[in-house]
Amino acid sequence: MKKLSARRRHPLAALVVLLFALAATGGLYAALAPAPKAQADDSSQSIQISEGKKLFSVGCASCHGARGQGSSDGPSLVGVGSAAVDFQVGTGRMPAQQPGPQIQKKPGQYTQGQIDQLAAFIASLGPGPVTPTSDQYDPAGGDSAKGGELFRTNCSQCHNFVGKGGALTDGKYAPTLKGVDPKHIYEAMQTGPQNMPSFPDTTMPSQAKADIIAYLQAVDTADSKNPGGFTLGSLGPVPEGLFAYIFGLGALIAVATWVAARTTKAKKS
């Protein structure tokens, strides 16, 4: 102790104390702090995010703000989740072509790889619905009869009995669901794009979403059964009435004209 006490006025003593203190706090932190998660994944995720951020700055930031915080031209994207990005960009709705009552669907502008990068960037801004995996939206995993009941209860008031779409107010509309990728139908239910209400897993479980997708696959695809012949758009009595007038009565009047024009000639006496 004498040695220690003798050198306690040494010019370097303060430095030594500082080293001990730093080592102690550092050691305690290393022992008590939570362990960081998968180191290798993090680095690739960070590449995805940084690539996505670059794409975002070029294609999206002018409306949604440089950090996705939104502006007068576009909503904030904090917390919308990767599912919303995958839906909006995957169906070509984003980037929007022009303002209007509703953003229209159009051919996609990004590859799936780029969409995933954008989705990773947006997901990094805040937690939100996650892009579903293929087993979640696989129509084979759903029950079309249950899906039909769910569809008629929750969806058909805007999208029609078999998803042909319908009118909303002020020029807005519920689009047709024919030919829409099951993944995008799933994501639309999760995120509720534009005027659509969202159906998160808490109100509509993943299985129910798969049932609805199975129903749409059964009734609204090229190979769904149409035992009655041409469907006339499956839009109900309006096209049926038009068809009855134009082709039904039209054909009958043509036939009547034909019959009336062919008459017996009076016999010459």
Next chain:
Amino acid sequence: MSTSTETSTTTRRGPKHPGQRVAEWADSRVGLYKLGKSNLRKIFPDHWSFMLGEVCLYSFTILILTGVYLTLFFHPSMNEVVYNGPYAPLQGVRMSDAYASTMHISFEVRGGLLIRQIHHWSALIFIAGMIVHMMRVFFTGAFRKPRELNWLFGWTLLFIGMFEGFTGYSLPDDLLSGTGVRFTEGAVLSTPIVGTYLSMFLFGGEFPGHNFVPIFYSVHILLLPGIMAGLLVAHLILVFYHKHTQFPGAGKTEKNVVGMPFFPIYTAKAGGFFFLVFGVIAAIAAIATINPIWTMGPYRPDQVSTGAQPDWYMGFSEGLIRVMPGWEINAWGHTLVLGVFIPLMVFPVVLAAIAVYPFIESWVTGDKSEHHLLDRPRNRPVRTGFGVAWLTLYFTLLIGGGNDLWATHFHLSIETITWSVRVGFFVLPALAYFATKRICLGLQRRDREKVLHGRETGIIKRLPHGEFIEVHEPLDQEQLHVLTAHPQPQPLEIGPEVDENGVERKVNPVTKVRARLSRNFYGEHSQIPKPTVEEYDEITSGHGHH
């Protein structure tokens, strides 16, 4: 047995032809000979538009034939069952027996879906045919004396036909038709004071209850078709009794009918036409789906779909409801839903407007004479204008009834369409009336021109002194007759306003209105004087045309 006649004839001419014996047997029992003698050789004129009524008659026949087949398999019951049929997207779903049996007809009964589709397409064509037939009768003035009663029979057939259709498409108890029944319940409920009682009575309690399918079934297969069959027979008897009208032409007068005898010409033509109508409807039913109830699912009051319209003949009532602002009055704890009640009251008025027109016309014009020669629509501009105005109103309301589909298919805003229909409801019929009247007068002027100066041939001739003229070809006698045969009535005169002593005459205000309306019908602004013989002679005896 008619032994006495048999022995007397056999002695004279040998054994009778079996057909003759059958005919005699029948004649002596039901008096066929007399009936046949007076009716079989009845003459009917030939024109395609006279066959529109036949289209209706045959589609009605097809409806009865296919309807009988459907009753064999349909269960008019609202008992709940679980579907276990072949259509996978409904397996395990709870539904009414009515819906399940319609699914059974569509998917399991041999030919069931085809018969269902023939039945439904026939219904649409039947009522479309009735409207077009009615408009043919209207525009040609075939409703005039002595046919006013038959006009009303026909109109009643149309009116009942609409409800026959409504009760029919409501039977399968699918989500679309159930929505229509719910709509009807809402309309019934909007009736002041008795609305709730009426609804409870009709549905046997709270909607939808267990009653309406059996009630609608009885009404659809017994009550309404029975009334319609009776009216239809009366309609046809009157057509035979009045004889058919004909278009004016050489040799056609108010006292004759120029055409072919009913037997054998029209029995063959009409019989053949029945099969042609059946063929066309069957072909349509074989290629195009109608009312695919399997895609709509069973009715549940908590479900609804967009694009829920009634069949087209109820579409104008849907339009009335859709474009009517949602007004309501709340007073003393009661609600008067004007937004539904006013359309409910306007609905019969729209239809009655066309029904009462013949009586208004004969009252205004004072025309009490019989008419068997048809009018050319241009020669009656006010009537034609009224008819077009009515059709304009009807089709404007149809657009209102399908406003959502117009919006999605023409990329319009649904509010724009609704507001256009609201304004158009009042404005478009008036515009259509004036435009039609002007067009009719223009066509009358053209007829006059053609009679006096002949047809423009398009051949340009240069005269020796250098003038160019177009050669006009005089019309032949038959065409001249068609263009000048129509009578041009004069408006009613109520006489001078003052008598010989300068005292104002008392004139009934109703008579004044009548005279004014009559001037509107037949005054100088409503018909172009047709060429007189003198005018014609003067021009044609002159030195060619100018």
